[in-house]
Amino acid sequence: xxxxxxxxxxxxxxxxxxxxxxxxxxxxxxxxxxxxxxxxxxxxxxxxxxxxxxxxxxxxxxxxxxxxxxxxxxxxxxxxxxxxxxxxxxxxxxxxxxxxxxxxxxxxxxxxxxxxxxxxxxxxxxxxxxxxxxxxxxxxxxxxxxxxxxxxxxxxxxxxxxxxxxxxxxxxxxxxxxxxxxxxxxxxxxxxxxxxxxxxxxxxxxxxxxxxxxxxxxxxxxxx
Amino acid sequence: xxxxxxxxxxxxxxxxxxxxxxxxxxxxxxxxxxxxxxxxxxxxxxxxxxxxxxxxxxxxxxxxxxxxxxxxxxxxxxxxxxxxxxxxxxxxxxxxxxxxxxxxxxxxxxxxxxxxxxxxxxxxxxxxxxxxxxxxxxxxxxxxxxxxxxxxx
Numbered sequence: 001x002x003x004x005x006x007x008x009x010x011x012x013x014x015x016x017x018x019x020x021x022x023x024x025x026x027x028x029x030x031x032x033x034x035x036x037x038x039x040x041x042x043x044x045x046x047x048x049x050x051x052x053x054x055x056x057x058x059x060x061x062x063x064x065x066x067x068x069x070x071x072x073x074x075x076x077x078x079x080x081x082x083x084x085x086x087x088x089x090x091x092x093x094x095x096x097x098x099x100x101x102x103x104x105x106x107x108x109x110x111x112x113x114x115x116x117x118x119x120x121x122x123x124x125x126x127x128x129x130x131x132x133x134x135x136x137x138x139x140x141x142x143x144x145x146x147x148x149x150x151x152x153x154x155x156x157x158x159x160x161x162x163x164x165x166x167x168x169x170x171x172x173x174x175x176x177x178x179x180x181x182x183x184x185x186x187x188x189x190x191x192x193x194x195x196x197x198x199x200x201x202x203x204x205x206x207x208x209x210x211x212x213x214x215x216x217x218x219x220x221x222x223x224x
Numbered sequence: 225x226x227x228x229x230x231x232x233x234x235x236x237x238x239x240x241x242x243x244x245x246x247x248x249x250x251x252x253x254x255x256x257x258x259x260x261x262x263x264x265x266x267x268x269x270x271x272x273x274x275x276x277x278x279x280x281x282x283x284x285x286x287x288x289x290x291x292x293x294x295x296x297x298x299x300x301x302x303x304x305x306x307x308x309x310x311x312x313x314x315x316x317x318x319x320x321x322x323x324x325x326x327x328x329x330x331x332x333x334x335x336x337x338x339x340x341x342x343x344x345x346x347x348x349x350x351x352x353x354x355x356x357x358x359x360x361x362x363x364x365x366x367x368x369x370x371x372x373x374x375x376x377x
Binding site: 114115116117119120170171173174177178181200201202203204205209 | 311323
């Protein structure tokens with residue numbers, strides 16, 4: 001709690017104590033892609049200047065990252081100035097008092113599990129835990145509650161913008177991504193959504209390795 | 225442009241010969257994944273092997289296979305291995321491969337751009353990784369080392 005790293009993390013998180021700023025952060029985190037101050041001003045019902053003020057504070061704290069793009073799709077002269085867009089920064093921040101090292105333990109466990117080749121057991125456990133989720137009629141609500149940041153990509157597909165296991169998944173992709181797929185499958189099953197959606201491994205840069213696709217409607221089958 | 229490329233060697237022990245019915249999905253996936261690798265950004269070279277499918281059988285153990293390839297950067301290799309359709313094959317590796325235990329299954333090392341690594345070099349790098357842990361000569365994604373810098377003249 002006294003190392004410079006810890007204090008930097010604490011500073012970053014402390015910038016979220018302002019309620020408006022916290023909502024501004026949440027608005028960016030909930031957006032389907034990089035969003036501008038106008039989007040946040042509208043979502044929060046505040047002025048654009050105030051929205052920009054809080055967003056830039058969040059950038060200074062390292063919680064948001066900035067990019068510039070023309071939003072109209074126009075290019076060349078007359079297309080206007082590129083808009084300043086915000087998105088959640090890649091860096092992670094955690095503060096624990098007293099000090100705890102759960103990630104270190106998780107890394108050891110993942111390495112041991114990989115060495116033992118026990119992925120099947122892990123997947124079974126993950127699926128079982130997923131199935132314990134209460135019934136839920138909405139896949140987006142279900143996965144939002146688990147921190148996946150789901151976003152519709154067309155009517156028949158859901159992508160997950162956040163990987164709750166990100167650092168660990170980067171270090172042990174087959175183990176952690178396999179576990180993740182098993183857990184999401186279990187969640188869908190437990191929620192009663194497995195008839196509507198199927199989770200599958202569909203890895204791509206910058207998002208969770210799992211996507212959901214809507215099941216093709218089956219013709220009703222008569223019991224024989 | 226960087227003056228060094230990243231070589232990777234990967235090894236696995238098959239649960240059954242490639243012709244076995246239990247291995248069909250793996251065997252069929254080989255050409256799909258090789259095609260994907262060949263058109264992935266940053267792909268430089270891979271050892272095609274006698275079968276042309278990219279799997280090299282160890283001379284002393286027909287169940288031990290290797291792949292050997294060269295990439296422009298660790299990011300390029302990572303994007304192919306872990307952020308593409310390839311990940312689903314990795315996820316299913318226990319269906320087809322015996323766990324490698326504490327022995328390294330993947331090793332990375334830098335080599336001058338334009339050079340082609342040999343199977344023998346790759347096996348030797350795997351041995352170094354097993355013996356010494358990650359070093360600039362033999363490392364893994366979990367602990368990358370930067371490319372060597374050519375001495376400034």
